[in-house]
Amino acid sequence: xxxxxxxxxxxxxxxxxxxxxxxxxxxxxxxxxxxxxxxxxxxxxxxxxxxxxxxxxxxxxxxxxxxxxxxxxxxxxxxxxxxxxxxxxxxxxxxxxxxxxxxxxxxxxxxxxxxxxxxxxxxxxxxxxxxxxxxxxxxxxxxxxxxxxxxxxxxxxxxxxxxxxxxxxxxxxxxxxxxxxxxxxxxxxxxxxxxxxxxxxxxxxxxxxxxxxxxxxxxxxxxxxxxxxxxxxxxxxxxxxxxxxxxxxxxxxxxxxxxxxxxxxxxxxxxxxxxxxxxxxxxxxxxxxxxxxxxxxxxxxxxxxxxxxxxxxxxxxxxxxxxxxxxxxxxxxxxxxxxxxxxxxxxxxxxxxxxxxxxxxxxxxxxxxxxxxxxxxxxxxxxxxxxxxxxxxxxxxxxxxxxxxxxxxxxxxxxxxxxxxxxxxxxxxxxxxxxxxxxxxxxxxxxxxxxxxxxxxxxxxxxxxxxxxxx
Ligand SMILES: *Cc1c(COP(=O)(O)O)cnc(C)c1O
Numbered sequence: 490x491x492x493x494x495x496x497x498x499x500x501x502x503x504x505x506x507x508x509x510x511x512x513x514x515x516x517x518x519x520x521x522x523x524x525x526x527x528x529x530x531x532x533x534x535x536x537x538x539x540x541x542x543x544x545x546x547x548x549x550x551x552x553x554x555x556x557x558x559x560x561x562x563x564x565x566x567x568x569x570x571x572x573x574x575x576x577x578x579x580x581x582x583x584x585x586x587x588x589x590x591x592x593x594x595x596x597x598x599x600x601x602x603x604x605x606x607x608x609x610x611x612x613x614x615x616x617x618x619x620x621x622x623x624x625x626x627x628x629x630x631x632x633x634x635x636x637x638x639x640x641x642x643x644x645x646x647x648x649x650x651x652x653x654x655x656x657x658x659x660x661x662x663x664x665x666x667x668x669x670x671x672x673x674x675x676x677x678x679x680x681x682x683x684x685x686x687x688x689x690x691x692x693x694x695x696x697x698x699x700x701x702x703x704x705x706x707x708x709x710x711x712x713x714x715x716x717x718x719x720x721x722x723x724x725x726x727x728x729x730x731x732x733x734x735x736x737x738x739x740x741x742x743x744x745x746x747x748x749x750x751x752x753x754x755x756x757x758x759x760x761x762x763x764x765x766x767x768x769x770x771x772x773x774x775x776x777x778x779x780x781x782x783x784x785x786x787x788x789x790x791x792x793x794x795x796x797x798x799x800x801x802x803x804x805x806x807x808x809x810x811x812x813x814x815x816x817x818x819x820x821x822x823x824x825x826x827x828x829x830x831x832x833x834x835x836x837x838x839x840x841x842x843x844x845x846x847x848x849x850x851x852x853x854x855x856x857x858x859x860x861x862x863x864x865x866x867x868x869x870x871x872x873x874x875x876x877x878x879x880x881x882x883x884x885x886x887x888x889x890x891x892x893x894x895x896x897x898x899x900x901x902x903x904x905x906x907x908x909x910x911x912x913x914x915x916x917x918x919x920x921x922x923x924x925x926x927x928x929x930x931x932x933x934x935x936x937x938x939x940x941x942x943x944x945x946x947x948x949x950x951x952x953x954x955x956x957x958x959x960x
Contacts, residue, residue, distance in 0.1 A: 494538035501546040509558045513909025518552035554912070557783075559930060559937035562859070563914035565721055565749050565778050565879070568930035573782040576835035580828050587828035588821075590814035600830030601815045606837045607788060610845060611754045611774075612767060618794040620801070620820035621776075621786060621830040625748040626670035628773035628789035630677055631822055633713065635796035636742040636771060637678055640711035642796075643740070649799060653679045661685045662704050662736075663715040664696045666725065668746055671715055694725030701732055705739040712741035718766060719750020722918050722925060724877035726750060730765035743769040748787075749929060752779040753877060755842070756849040762877070771797075779849065779878075779929050782832040789820075848931045852878045855938055856928040862942040863926070868949045872923050881916070881923040884949065895922040901948050910944035911937075 518526075526548045536544070555561055557568045569577075585593035587600065604619040622628045637659060638648045646656050659680055663671055665687040676682055689700040696716065705712065714736040716727040729745075736743045745751070745766060751774040753759035754766070766772070770793065776786040791797035802819040818824060840848065853875065860880035864871035873881040884901045885894045902915045902924050916925045 494542045497539050497542045498546075501542065505546075505550065505553075509555055512555055512558075514555040514558060514560050514912040515906045515909060516552050516554050517909075523552045556912075557930070557932075559933040560911040560941050561930065562926050562928060562941065563912050564925075565927045565929055567749075567775075567778040568781045568932050569783040570781045570836050570839055570931065572835040572839035573780075573832040576832040577783045580831050583828070585828050586825050587830075588818045588823070588825055589816045590812060591816075593828065594814070596828035596831065597815055597817060599834050600817060600828060603830040603834040603837065604788070607833070608790065610837070610842060611751055611772075613772060613790050614767060614792055616794065617790045617792045618797045618820060619791070620789045620797070620822075621817070621833070622789060622821060623785045623829075624670075624777065624787040625668075625746070625773050625775045626674055626787070627822060628775075628787040629670060629674040629744070629746065631789040631801065631820070632744055632771035632773055632791050632797070633674055633678055634800035634822075635791050635793065636713045636744055637680060638800050639793060639796040640713060640740075640742050644711055658710050659684055659713065660704075660708070660710045661713045661715065662688050662701065662741070664688060664690055664717050664720065664727065666690050666694050666717060666720040666722065667715065668721055668748065670748075671746065690725070694720055694723045696727045696732060698728065698731050698735060702735055705736065705741065712736075712739060713744060714741045715744045715746060716769070717750070718745050718747035718763060718772075719753065719877055719879070721748075721927075722879065722881060722916055722923075723873040724750060724875065724879040726753070726762040728765075729763065729768065733765055733768045737768075742771070745769045745772045747772050747774045749775060749778040750877065752845070752849055755845045756853075757846065758850055759853070759877060776833045776836070779852070780833065780836050780845070781848065781929075781931050782836050786829040786833060788833075849878075851931065852928040852933065855933045855935075856880055856926060858935075858938045859928065859941060860926050862938065863924075863945050866942070866946050866949055868953070869945065872918065872921075875926070878928045880926045881918055882926065883921065883923045886953075891921060897952075898922040898924060901945070901952060904948035904952060905944050908944045908947060910947075911941035 556566045585596045587593055587596040590597040600621055620631050622631055641648050641656060661675055661684050672682055675685055686704055688704050689697050691697050718726055733743050754763045772790045774788050776782045777784045798819055856875045856878045860871055860875050863869050863882050869882055869884055872883045884898045886897055899915055899922055902913050906912050913924050915922055
């Protein structure tokens with residue numbers, strides 16, 4: 490082990506950190522440049538560890554995206570808190586296999602504590618079980634494995650023994666504004682994408698109760714209902730108070746996709762959007778988004794511990810039953826795994842309940858300022874005003890038809906991203922192209938908002954002056 494490679498890595502990591510704000514936000518390298526650099530024949534001879542570290546940093550940086558900086562608003566990505574990044578470095582250094590208490594007692598207990606803290610923060614049922622997964626999609630998969638087994642067990646089918654061949658069909662009712670991860674999760678669970686049925690949403694993006702009730706009544710198949718705690722386009726929360734009891738009356742399992750929106754529960758200002766959410770059967774969220782821990786970390790919570798346990802456990806559970814400790818392997822889909830709950834623990838310890846609330850409110854305030862600021866520019870209009878941390882804008886030109894404005898919107902996004910000043914992504918919403926604005930990083934500040942608005946203003950100006958380009 491060469492200590493100086495670690496010193497070098499530390500110095501380079503600090504350099505990245507210091508330069509992040511001054512670098513272009515988007516990646517600068519092209520695909521062919523990156524392939525030319527990295528996709529070379531496997532070397533016969535090795536290289537000194539310090540040199541490898543320096544070479545890697547020097548060769549890769551231009552191809553990295555400044556997504557952990559303050560002016561990245563594409564998709565829903567999130568930043569990383571100092572304590573969480575530091576804890577993540579330690580997790581790599583300790584190099585524990587966080588599968589079993591026996592492999593790493595401290596990792597097991599810290600993850601156990603982090604799960605309990607999250608339940609407390611998000612006011613989820615005290616006795617629900619949890620698992621730290623790679624992301625929200627795998628949190629869905631973990632929770633929905635329990636859901637699938639439970640709804641089939643109720644009609645006498647044992648999935649763990651018999652699998653799904655010959656099993657009665659399960660129907661999965663979800664919002665027509667669902668995230669794509671739901672589809673893949675359902676495919677991975679062997680339910681098939683065709684088990685998914687979209688339920689209509691209203692103008693504000695919330696699932697219609699009448700449509701859900703009609704879909705529940707359609708047939709008597711075992712049913713899973715998936716609700717949104719903030720969809721990724723407009724941050725819409727389904728009406729949990731009305732929908733969950735309706736689903737339960739029909740015998741369905743209710744799962745909530747709360748990838749980022751579940752954190753609204755930590756804010757007094759936004760908590761009312763989540764009323765009744767605690768009555769669901771399972772919840773999935775991401776720590777790598779709005780809790781600002783480094784990639785990767787999602788979390789699944791399940792009310793019916795037995796359903797969760799029986800879907801995931803190996804015989805190893807009997808070891809923990811004796812020791813009284815929590816073996817992660819009983820709740821996670823993986824065997825060997827990284828102790829990704831430790832950075833979550835660190836983040837919660839750094840922020841405390843108040844700090845999380847402040848972070849959530851701060852991001853929402855920045856998102857409003859950004860969306861309204863862009864919307865006020867000539868040639869821009871707000872399509873969805875933020876109610877949380879997500880908003881949509883669109884670019885228009887007088888005399889254009891809708892298709893031409895679609896093309897214009899994509900062109901402006903591309904131009905803004907080329908300035909290196911800010912980075913946004915496009916999305917199709919109700920059939921039209923829009924620019925999505927997502928603020929999920931604590932380090933976004935007023936200056937970042939102002940610089941991003943100016944970058945959009947500049948892209949609009951340049952676009953309306955053909956041939957014009959700034960030095
Ligand atoms: C990001 C996201 C997901 C998927 O999460 P991963 O961590 O990428 O697996 C699911 N649902 C919503 C609403 C999301 O924003």
